[in-house]
Amino acid sequence: MVPALLCLLGCQLLGEALVQLTRAPVPGPVLGMLLLALWLGLVARGRIPAALGQTADVLLAHLSLLFVPAGVGVMLHLQRIAAEWLAIVAALVLSTLLAIAATAIAMRAVLRRLPPPADDSDGRDAHG
Structure with a gap:
């Protein structure tokens, strides 16, 4: 679960960094989510790693807390x-x-x- 969380947070951090560098009018987490989707679609060929899927399920189960x-x-x-x-x-x-x-x-x-x-x-x- 920790590597999957690091992957998610890394995508968010990369999105934030790109927004700061380019001054794009998009929130960093949104750009990070787009980068994650591109990675899953292009590199992982649509196959979501099991640990990432399980971590996402846990986060979605507790989404109301966010x-x-x-x-x-x-x-x-x-x-x-x-x-x-x-x-x-x-x-x-x-x-x-x-x-x-x-x-x-x-x-x-x-x-x-x-x-x-x-x-x-x-x-x-x-x-x-």
Whole structure:
């Protein structure tokens, strides 16, 4: 489990370092996750090492604990949230709509690249 955690933290550290060096407008952990996905897809050929899979399962099982610091942060800034609620709601709605639109555009692009389904129209219905 320790080597797998070191792998995950190493990817995060590499992502953070790349963001600091390039001033990329992306959070370091996101870039680290992208690097991990590229490594798993290209180098490991989609096979997730057992230790990494088990460690990820443990982290996912306790994912709710990772939201405690964010919840505490929200509680500390309730006055600011109350003062800027309209901008927060507008940003949430707009970002949700943009995410849905981006997903739809990406899905259409992927579907265009897939081969069409085989045509089984030989004059009979599906039940023979």
